[in-house]
Amino acid sequence: MSANQIDYDNLSPEELWKKLCQGNKKALAALFDDYFDALYSYGYRLTPNTDLVRDSIQEVFYNLWKYRKNIDQPDSVEAYLFISLRRQLFQKKKKMKRREDVNKKYFSEEFDALLNYQVWQHALDLQEEENEDLKEAVTELTPRQREVIYLKYFEGLSTKELADILQIRAQSIYNLVHDALENLRIFLDE
């Protein structure tokens, strides 16, 4: 790489955002590259439909490019991408749901964050039986609790970013996390 070339891999999402807003396609590609996996993993847990998630991610970046002159720089580019994907998926899901048989699937929200229970069992030194109880405890969490836990612990998003994505107050995020951890406490603190 020559000296006057930009090393896109080392730019922060915020710097990439600025460049892409100036019409730099390489910055858009770099941002896509940086976030595709994380967005896909998140989207797939909201709707386990590969094509739908892939199309929605295309939509997010296509719109970002198309409306780049009119979008203000967000506080967190990462949160912006998650919010946009979430919105896309919910819109598409809503349209799909209308076609489905009545009441076949009436979940206002779903979020399937499957834990890798083997890792948990090993790290927390759980007995086989306790591991089954842990699975049950996780199943009993609300979809929203699972979504918060996923984004906070596995994607590493901040409370403020989470509040933006889920459109609820920061205090509610704390409460969701707190309640979820209380439910899992016997396994964590054994």
Add this chain to the structure above:
Amino acid sequence: MSETLSELLKDDSFIRFLKGNASEKEKEQWTAWMQQSAKNKQLAKKAQILLNNGIQTVPKPDSDLELERLMERIDSEHRYKPLQEVKRKHKKMVWATMAAAAGILLLVGFLARHTLLQQNDGTESSRATSINYQLIETTSGQKTMVHYSDGSEIVMNANSQMRVPERTTGVDTMRVWLEGEALFSITRKPKNNSRTFIVHTPDGNVSVLGTEFSVNTTEGQSRVVLKEGKVRVEVQDSLSKKNLQYDMEPNQMALFSQSLDQIKVEQVNPEVYTSWASDSLVLDKTPLSELVKRIEFTYDVEIVVNNKALLDKKLTGRFENLDLSFILEGIAKTLDVDIEKREQTVYINGKNDS
């Protein structure tokens, strides 16, 4: 600082530390904390393992190919085909033609809701270029009317969008593109100056010769309801070229979809399917499941019925007040159920349900 894993996980600063987002000061603090005792170190290690590997990964598509798809779309927009649409290619063509033009024709179709407004069916575009179209949209609980100088009228139901021509004069084929639901009342032209009226939907076209009919595209099947006159429903499978057709009599409803190989016909009260246009809601042995669909579509709410047996309960009556709370109250009284509305969700529970 905390002594248990569950307490540590509640500490945002600790999570930032493990995720590598912590400030220099925080890093120093947590590093010092880890060095305080073997137990602390052990706790941090456990948390680190859970955060790094504690979630099941999902198989991911190749991001390079996805990026290619994005770039191709940006470079040449018209070539882009969403995956969802590609898979829908093998759909059937659906249309209804009017056989005898006497009287009022009423037609209600339930077709797949889709982004037809951007859709170009290839056969129609060239001649339509000289006509100006406008896009009309309605939101939840809203209705709108379009009047034309020749007396034709279109009433659009809530949560719908439609592209309509700005005028009807000088047009031998009038076309609209609908997503949602609308009632059309189209004035007939003199005999030798007949005009074709076509409603484009994602599944095909509904074409008639000046009449009154209503089209809805919010479900995965097509539904035609005839009030007066005579109508022919034709379904053609684009692959097998097999044609299905049925000549409808008044007060009949025809149902057909992409997954059915036949046209189902039932006797119905047509008012049930068009009453929305006149600001009333008519029910005639209508199952709750049907009413639930209608309310969800019109008011953009979600309805959760916990006791599935309730869905088969039939309701008969007429609501003159289309306020949602009024309708819900009516249902609650008639079926003797509890109804609770929280934000955009309505819960219908039988009284004996736990």
